[in-house]
Amino acid sequence: MSEDEFKAALAENADAVTSVLDELLVERDGSENRVIEAMRYVALSDGKCVRPFLVAASADIFGIERSASLRTAVAIELVHCYSLVHDDLPSMDDDDLRRGKPTCHIAYDEATAILAGDALLTKAFEVLSDPETHQDASVRSDLVLALAKAAGDHGMVGGQMLDLLAEHNRLDLAEITRLQRMKTGELIAVSCEMGAILGKATAHAHQMLHAYAHDIGLAFQIADDLLDVEGDKTEVGKKTSKDAAAGKATFVSLLGIERAREQAEMLVEQAAEHLQVFGNKADHLRALAHFIVNRWA
Secondary structure, three states, X not given: OOHHHHHHHHHHHHHHHHHHHHHHOOOOOOOOHHHHHHHHHHHOOOOOOHHHHHHHHHHHHOOOOHHHHHHHHHHHHHHHHHHHHHHOOOOOOOOOEEOOEEOHHHHOOHHHHHHXXXXXXXHHHHHHHOOOOOOOHHHHHHHHHHHHHHHOOXXXXXXXXXXXXXXOOOOOHHHHHXXXXXXXXXXXXXXXXXXXXXXXXXXXXXXXXHHHHHHHHHHHHHHHXXXXXXXXXXXXXXXXXXXXXXXXXXXXXXXXXXXXHHHHHHHHHHHHHHOHHHHHHHHHHHHHXXXXXXXXX
16 A cells, blocks of 8 residues: 555544544534533644544444444544543643644633533543443444443543652653653553444454554654654644753663654554555555655655
8 A cells, every 4th residue: 555545544434534524523502512512622723633543443343334443543532632621630741832822721721621621531432331332232332332441440530540640759661661652652552442342352362453453553653752753843743852951861862763663664564564464455454554664754
């Protein structure tokens, strides 16, 4: 698959996800509409929708109907958007730029941003539990359970707690790897796992997709660390050099730029090996791995 073909597929999926989000986040009469406006401001912004693409691409391996994989992908994007809103708050990372525009609490206010994040999170589980997502209640239950685990105290939220503590503690490489596996990697991993859940896949297929996602999750974070050092905020769409300013240890600060880049490339090659069992059905996942590691190029 060429780079242009992959980017077209990524953009097509992002457009489809945005279209469903637009249908789900319906504005209404009444003062409560302010929080819906804030939700739409965040969720309908110009993002690449990498995690939703992972859901769709992994579901395609098992021949899942696009309507089911798309609604599942939307649930992932809702959780991701909620996490960005809360991460950007003054009490967290205190950012004022996200995806090239003012963060939610800057565009609205802090209280509205908190409520918008809360509503985005709960909307995700509303979408997954709806029979329109999948006719099999046991599949919907498994999707809800998997996302709850990935987003909660043993996953993304727990990782964010470790990240806050890292501002006051010097972490080693193993500790940073664990932090990023929880904060970033678990949501990436469950995005792939959801395709397997929808497809009622074998345990071995689950394992291979999880191993792939584990590797690209770390590669994704290394690429982020490289962008934080080498990127321009107008291209990245958010502040750069934040970690250095906060005194946080990162993959780049511990390994150096060249070794970090080499590590990311090794992880991508390793991730691709996990997909051999799926043959050319996993071409989109292979292409995404290379896209992730080349984001700084």
